[in-house]
Amino acid sequence: MYGYSGKILHIDLKTRKSWVETKPEDWYKLWIGGVSMASRLLWENIDPGCDPYDDGNPICFANGIFTGTPVPVGGKFGLASKSPQTGFIGDSLSGSWFSIALKRAGWDGMVLHNSCSTWTHLFIDDDRVQFNDASYLLGKGTYATEEAIRNKLGDDQIRSCTIGPCGENLVRYANVTNDGRQAGRTGHGAVWGNKKLKAVSVRGTHGVKVFDPKTLNQLSFDISKTAQGKDTEKYRVYGTSTGLMNTNKMGILPTRNFQEGVFEYAEQVSGEYLDKHHKVKVIACAQCPIACEQMSMVKTGPFAGAMTGIEYESLFANSSNLGISDMRAAIKLVTISDQDGMDSISMGVSIGFAMECFERGVLTEADFACPSHPEGFSLRFGDGDSAVKLAEMIRDREGIGDLLAEGVRIASKTIDEQKGSESYKWALHIKGLEPAGYDARSLKTFAAGLAVGTRGGCHNRSAAYDPDMKGETNRFTVDETRGKVAADTEEYAAVYDTLPLCKFIRRSFTGKADRAGAWPAIAKLINATTGWDFDYDAVDLIGVRATTIKKAFNIREGWTQADDHLPWRWKHDPFTHGPSAGVVVSDEELEYMKKLYYQAKGWNEEGLIPKDLLIKLGMPDVAEAIGV
Amino acid sequence: MPITSTSKFAYIECDPDRCVGCQLCEYACSFAKTGEYNSYRSRIRTVRVDEVLITAIACRTCENAPCVIVCPRDALTQDPLTGLIDVNPTKCDGCAWCIEACDFGAISINPATTLAEICDQCKDDPEGPQCVRWCPKEALTLTTADQRAQRTRKKLIVESMDIPTKATDPK
Numbered sequence: 001m002y003g004y005s006g007k008i009l010h011i012d013l014k015t016r017k018s019w020v021e022t023k024p025e026d027w028y029k030l031w032i033g034g035v036s037m038a039s040r041l042l043w044e045n046i047d048p049g050c051d052p053y054d055d056g057n058p059i060c061f062a063n064g065i066f067t068g069t070p071v072p073v074g075g076k077f078g079l080a081s082k083s084p085q086t087g088f089i090g091d092s093l094s095g096s097w098f099s100i101a102l103k104r105a106g107w108d109g110m111v112l113h114n115s116c117s118t119w120t121h122l123f124i125d126d127d128r129v130q131f132n133d134a135s136y137l138l139g140k141g142t143y144a145t146e147e148a149i150r151n152k153l154g155d156d157q158i159r160s161c162t163i164g165p166c167g168e169n170l171v172r173y174a175n176v177t178n179d180g181r182q183a184g185r186t187g188h189g190a191v192w193g194n195k196k197l198k199a200v201s202v203r204g205t206h207g208v209k210v211f212d213p214k215t216l217n218q219l220s221f222d223i224s225k226t227a228q229g230k231d232t233e234k235y236r237v238y239g240t241s242t243g244l245m246n247t248n249k250m251g252i253l254p255t256r257n258f259q260e261g262v263f264e265y266a267e268q269v270s271g272e273y274l275d276k277h278h279k280v281k282v283i284a285c286a287q288c289p290i291a292c293e294q295m296s297m298v299k300t301g302p303f304a305g306a307m308t309g310i311e312y313e314s315l316f317a318n319s320s321n322l323g324i325s326d327m328r329a330a331i332k333l334v335t336i337s338d339q340d341g342m343d344s345i346s347m348g349v350s351i352g353f354a355m356e357c358f359e360r361g362v363l364t365e366a367d368f369a370c371p372s373h374p375e376g377f378s379l380r381f382g383d384g385d386s387a388v389k390l391a392e393m394i395r396d397r398e399g400i401g402d403l404l405a406e407g408v409r410i411a412s413k414t415i416d417e418q419k420g421s422e423s424y425k426w427a428l429h430i431k432g433l434e435p436a437g438y439d440a441r442s443l444k445t446f447a448a449g450l451a452v453g454t455r456g457g458c459h460n461r462s463a464a465y466d467p468d469m470k471g472e473t474n475r476f477t478v479d480e481t482r483g484k485v486a487a488d489t490e491e492y493a494a495v496y497d498t499l500p501l502c503k504f505i506r507r508s509f510t511g512k513a514d515r516a517g518a519w520p521a522i523a524k525l526i527n528a529t530t531g532w533d534f535d536y537d538a539v540d541l542i543g544v545r546a547t548t549i550k551k552a553f554n555i556r557e558g559w560t561q562a563d564d565h566l567p568w569r570w571k572h573d574p575f576t577h578g579p580s581a582g583v584v585v586s587d588e589e590l591e592y593m594k595k596l597y598y599q600a601k602g603w604n605e606e607g608l609i610p611k612d613l614l615i616k617l618g619m620p621d622v623a624e625a626i627g628v
Numbered sequence: 629m630p631i632t633s634t635s636k637f638a639y640i641e642c643d644p645d646r647c648v649g650c651q652l653c654e655y656a657c658s659f660a661k662t663g664e665y666n667s668y669r670s671r672i673r674t675v676r677v678d679e680v681l682i683t684a685i686a687c688r689t690c691e692n693a694p695c696v697i698v699c700p701r702d703a704l705t706q707d708p709l710t711g712l713i714d715v716n717p718t719k720c721d722g723c724a725w726c727i728e729a730c731d732f733g734a735i736s737i738n739p740a741t742t743l744a745e746i747c748d749q750c751k752d753d754p755e756g757p758q759c760v761r762w763c764p765k766e767a768l769t770l771t772t773a774d775q776r777a778q779r780t781r782k783k784l785i786v787e788s789m790d791i792p793t794k795a796t797d798p799k
Contacts, residue, residue: 069665070655070762104666143679156675157667180679205739207664217659224652224764281680284648287655289764291648295680307680 002211003529014114034500036546037062038078052084059112068103068208070220073502075287083186090186095285096179101159104204115195134198141339142177160201164341167193173346211531224289231507239294240312241271251578257352262578265325303332316437317348329384349434370399431456442580443468448593454550463489483596491543637689637711646767649682653759686747695726
């Protein structure tokens with residue numbers, strides 16, 4: 001086999017035994033890598049109904065097909081466990097060295113079973129597995145943990161996935177972090193913390209062999225040169241934060257906990273402002289010729305010295321969404337989430353939720369009292385200092401931070417039970433996952449995509465904001481095409497998440513990002529890597545299988561149509577001003593689009609998957625388990 | 629004769645302001661030299677400290693190269709015209725004294741052969757150094773002493789003159 005080793009490493013964290021599972025080439029043709037392969041490994045290695053915090057919830061890694069080759073932006077891996085946030089599938093992607101080290105160590109994937117009895121640092125040194133004591137790493141941030149491991153083991157080439165204090169404290173939306181990149185969303189860090197697994201390190205010293213190196217080299221070379229052109233300019237020059245002025249202009253920039261879609265101070269928290277006042281350096285993931293990470297630093301004020309990479313999603317969640325116009329506070333907040341290891345979107349949206357509770361009198365100053373702040377404090381929109389205090393309380397699970405560390409869904413439910421309030425009306429989550437920075441009230445196709453999304457409110461899995469924002473669909477209305485558009489864009493994104501290739505390369509194959517522009521080029525890359533004979537249709541099926549296995553997992557966990565929901569606010573509470581004022585997604589519209597989506601996927605009325613469809617997709621065992 | 633770390637020869641240098649740490653140079657190098665993609669076999673190595681201090685380093689073709697002088701088996705020789713260091717595989721026994729002596733950390737031991745490996749600027753390749761060819765950010769260049777001097781002069785005038793000019797990047 002070329003491009004793969006054919007081997008999955010299994011490790012039992014309790015018994016400290018490890019074993020190798022070999023997979024046939026046909027298995028790889030179905031699952032490829034990344035999100036799809038990680039989800040499939042999860043499907044194979046967990047019992048239905050397992051609690052996310054039970055020993056039986058495994059940690060599944062899956063490398064990419066192009067990982068460790070020069071194919072631009074192919075150095076990524078998928079990570080899957082059952083999510084403590086959603087109770088459904090938790091599938092994340094992260095970029096950079098870790099995946100490459102794992103591939104060079106000879107592993108296509110890795111499954112960690114059970115839990116450690118004491119805090120552990122797992123070290124995979126090529127084909128040796130070592131259990132190290134992690135007590136010297138406890139309390140350390142993500143990057144500091146990686147550095148401490150490299151110093152202790154004495155090799156800069158050792159790459160690690162780590163959790164920070166947030167993961168140790170089981171913040172429900174804690175991240176797993178490697179090389180400054182995050183496997184974010186759905187709370188992998190909490191799963192790791194629950195298993196007392198502080199870090200997994202890999203040293204891989206072998207080369208990666210491909211089928212037709214000459215062709216692959218030339219294709220990769222050409223793409224990496226094209227990727228310096230205008231199609232990637234916005235990522236290279238300003239990074240994703242440049243989108244903020246655009247979403248603001250369209251009136252879909254979540255502002256003050258999604259109360260409005262226009263932020264009056266948008267320019268002060270824009271990507272352009274960041275570039276001018278805070279940018280230190282642009283850096284890349286390993287194997288990436290684009291380089292989008294805008295490392296930004298606070299230079300003045302109480303947060304001076306805080307530095308991290310600022311992306312659009314982190315930025316909206318911790319600036320406009322909190323009414324904060326001081327970029328320095330926003331950078332500080334994102335630095336806390338990145339260095340201490342929690343999801344910057346979920347953190348920002350949780351703080352925004354708490355701010356609205358305070359503004360509406362549901363929470364008072366006294367509710368924020370804790371050992372660090374005995375008097376409590378007020379938490380108004382726009383108050384960066386208080387937001388930072390609360391972020392630290394969430395990290396440490398101190399005072400009300402303990403509740404907000406559970407995420408918006410649980411926090412809102414608890415507060416309403418205790419106070420008889422109606423905070424569910426401003427609790428923004430889908431399946432328990434806080435949504436990203438595109439307000440979906442006036443992005444109706446995207447609203448459908450988020451509602452049916454297998455991992456909840458995620459902009460990375462549903463790409464339906466794209467046609468809505470570009471005007472390919474009428475974003476304010478609903479029509480009979482939306483189910484198909486939502487399904488198509490989701491499957492399109494799933495192809496990239498499965499290979500995985502970073503989506504920022506999507507226009508650099510032929511200048512066109514659509515399937516016709518990209519799939520033939522991707523097929524060539526796959527064939528040069530593996531010697532297979534993939535074509536347009538085979539590439540397209542990658543996304544169909546990825547979305548299907550994830551949905552199948554959720555069905556096995558007891559999913560029903562009611563789980564495909566939208567936040568109350570998006571259905572009942574329109575913006576008062578801006579270009580998207582007065583629009584909501586009604587229950588009728590949502591139910592209509594859900595039906596259209598299930599239809600487009602070839603599923604039945606209830607959203608369940610027919611047996612024959614699963615068999616046709618090469619999943620007879622899945623058909624047996626959940627097919628109808 | 630004094631041991632120096634300066635060079636009159638051409639060498640591959642990296643502009644840290646441009647380097648983003650993508651490591652494609654390592655892929656290009658290891659593939660050119662071994663047919664495999666493997667950082668451990670690359671003769672140019674990227675370095676990253678504190679997330680934002682990034683560069684790549686290959687042989688700097690020092691005059692009176694310390695690696696040559698220190699080699700106890702005379703396995704290393706320096707081409708008097710190009711400054712390139714040649715490793716004689718029959719003499720080298722992988723003792724790593726050259727690694728100890730190198731001021732730039734530009735020498736490594738090949739884990740397969742356990743012999744020293746040093747950048748040869750892809751001297752037999754008509755396309756020139758593959759790392760330079762691949763570098764997506766044009767951070768890597770193969771420069772002579774003269775070119776380096778020219779650039780220093782340009783940089784000097786741009787930095788010292790407070791006149792609005794388009795020539796902000798001496799490259």
